[in-house]
Amino acid sequence: MALDPLEWIIIGVIVVVIFLWGPTKIPALARALGRAKREYQEGKKEGGSE
Numbered sequence: 001m002a003l004d005p006l007e008w009i010i011i012g013v014i015v016v017v018i019f020l021w022g023p024t025k026i027p028a029l030a031r032a033l034g035r036a037k038r039e040y041q042e043g044k045k046e047g048g049s050e
Contacts, residue, residue, distance in 0.1 A: 003011075021029065 018026065
């Protein structure tokens with residue numbers, strides 16, 4: 001089963017991110033993204049109820 005070009009791009013981006021920030025920073029980045037998404041969804045919910 002061969003990989004599509006898009007899958008190779010995604011793999012390449014992941015490898016570059018690991019080299020740039022290192023494996024220890026990635027969990028912190030994922031946590032920050034999760035918090036930002038949660039805050040966005042809460043703000044969206046509060047804004048829609050007015």
